[in-house]
Amino acid sequence: MRIVVLAGGIGGARFLRGLQAAAPEADITVIGNTGDDIHLFGLKVCPDLDTVMYTLGGGIHEEQGWGRADETFTVKEELAAYGVGPEWFGLGDRDFATHIVRTQMIGAGYPLSAVTEALCARWKPGVRLIPMTDDRIETHVVVDDPDAGPGGGRKAVHFQEYWVRLRASVPAYAVLPVGAEGAKPAPGVLEAIGEADVILFPPSNPVVSVGTILAVPGIREAIAEAGVPVVGLSPIVGDAPVRGMADKVLAAVGVEATAAAVAAHYGSGLLDGWLVDTVDAGSVAEVEAAGIRCRAVPLMMTDLAATTAMAREALTLAGEVRA
Amino acid sequence: MRIVVLAGGIGGARFLRGLQAAAPEADITVIGNTGDDIHLFGLKVCPDLDTVMYTLGGGIHEEQGWGRADETFTVKEELAAYGVGPEWFGLGDRDFATHIVRTQMIGAGYPLSAVTEALCARWKPGVRLIPMTDDRIETHVVVDDPDAGPGGGRKAVHFQEYWVRLRASVPAYAVLPVGAEGAKPAPGVLEAIGEADVILFPPSNPVVSVGTILAVPGIREAIAEAGVPVVGLSPIVGDAPVRGMADKVLAAVGVEATAAAVAAHYGSGLLDGWLVDTVDAGSVAEVEAAGIRCRAVPLMMTDLAATTAMAREALTLAGEVRA
The missing domain is CATH 3.40.50.10680 (CofD-like domains)
Known part of the structure; x- marks a missing residue:
């Protein structure tokens, strides 16, 4: 089947x-x-693909549901010491390696689908994992802009900013799959x-x-x-x-x-x-x-x-x- | 003075x-x-600049003379698990953060001299540290090519490959600052x-x-x-x-x-x-x-x-x- x-x-x-x-x-x-993919620290991060890969491959942090088991955060702490953020996105040292490999392969010209296949060669998730697209789609969420002038205003933020940084605690007026068309x-x-x-x-x-x-x-x-x-x-x-x-x-x-x-x-x-x-x-x-x-x-x-x-x-x- | x-x-x-x-x-x-700078895992590594910066800034591994004190190697181990090397170059987790910041700034268009100044804002080495050039110079060393056919042959390898991987244990016939002119x-x-x-x-x-x-x-x-x-x-x-x-x-x-x-x-x-x-x-x-x-x-x-x-x-x- x-x-x-x-x-x-x-x-x-x-x-x-x-x-x-x-x-x-x-x-x-x-x-x-791949709509919630994000570039952080110059690296391409694919949270959903990695969650599937780590979960089926036995590397997931079980209680948390995302990220690696037995994770440490040395790189993130050092980046913060350089004043480089964002600090609200929790990338661990083990996870960083995945993003380094992915970014290096993308930089060498491989499409995300080929990169995902290469990463899965290690994890052996037991399924064929394909990103929905090799093109860039970024999910943006329209929220109130607290910095807008009189009369107010709205702005679009990256999905991860809405979801992780703002914890979806502000009203969302639209969800835009930017680049989808x-x-x-x-x-x-x-x-x-x-x-x-x-x-x-x-x-x-x-x-x-x-x-x-x-x-x-x-x-x-x-x-x-x-x-x-x-x-x-x-x-x-x-x-x-x-x-x-x-x-x-x-x-x-x-x-x-x-x-x-x-x-x-x-x-x-x-x-x-x-x-x-x-x-x-x-x-x-x-x-x-x-x-x-x-x-x-x-x-x-x-x-x-x-x-x-x-x-x-x-x-x-x-x-x-x-x- | x-x-x-x-x-x-x-x-x-x-x-x-x-x-x-x-x-x-x-x-x-x-x-x-900067002649011994090298790109590893898609990141720009500047061993000599970092050794000066870490040594004068109090972050150096004192006994070793290079790299960070209290270093861990989680990222490197994970990269090896992906089959991604080289394994002969010892990049620690703390060190990785430096290269991630540097690579991100270079990618954003800043010259190495500006990047070095930004990194030194954290380390405060007490000197003004300037790379010799913002241009790419790579020191190559000419060595025997073990894969050459009958009659032998020579090849140029990156300085780090000669120095770190081969431990300078093979004859060197020339040292070429490639790109210097x-x-x-x-x-x-x-x-x-x-x-x-x-x-x-x-x-x-x-x-x-x-x-x-x-x-x-x-x-x-x-x-x-x-x-x-x-x-x-x-x-x-x-x-x-x-x-x-x-x-x-x-x-x-x-x-x-x-x-x-x-x-x-x-x-x-x-x-x-x-x-x-x-x-x-x-x-x-x-x-x-x-x-x-x-x-x-x-x-x-x-x-x-x-x-x-x-x-x-x-x-x-x-x-x-x-x-």
């Missing part, structure tokens, strides 16, 4: 571990979000979608993770036209995000933070099946009325067993919608 | 500590060798020489440290025409280098590894005074016959007191040749 998964960071990576356990023989291709899917992305037996949307952020991947021209269309089951898992449980601050960016795109509203946001033209948590069983009828097959199952990724069960439910639902 | 010092790495840096102690009120400008002295270099009261050559390597600085068009001429005392200290004591492998590269340029031969190599057109070690007192007459005032004094930089005494002797000799 060939499975394509559109993945953001922590949520996508943890779901993938469950999927590998649920379908150990499957051939899994992960299309990774001119971007092309990375080599292998459309081919993987075209050859897939199932396409899954893990409980990743529907706006800044899966939404950004779908913003790359050609990817949404390829999924809609693939003619195979497309099944998603709600990142919203009981009207609140399971993890992270998805409700904040959902508001920015005018979507209510409910499992049903997220399904409607993807739409029946894209989504064939949708899993909501058992606490949201009341919304199953609403989702099905919108033309999307829906089941209520436990959706908390508390451990590998729970996550594996979720992945199994997603594959079961895919089998149902196919039939 | 304004003193200009042409410095390589360890020897130059340690001598400068003695000079600061011997002449605490002096205004010292250090013209640093088109290089210009960095801003401030010629001005500092023109305004100097004394110019000193510390017991640095006469070929790959001081020699490379003198290879930058304009620097040798400016020193020769400055009209102020130029005094050097022999890096060779008792027919062997005090530290490092200066004898190997002296052979490559056809100079005997003796204190007198090094003085003659600089020449009376450049050098007014020369200090040899007391064990080489027998060569004083030979050096003086070549038109260079010479004194035999202890030249082992065993501790700060000894080094301070050496610097004091150099300044005394400068006073003599002036008179």
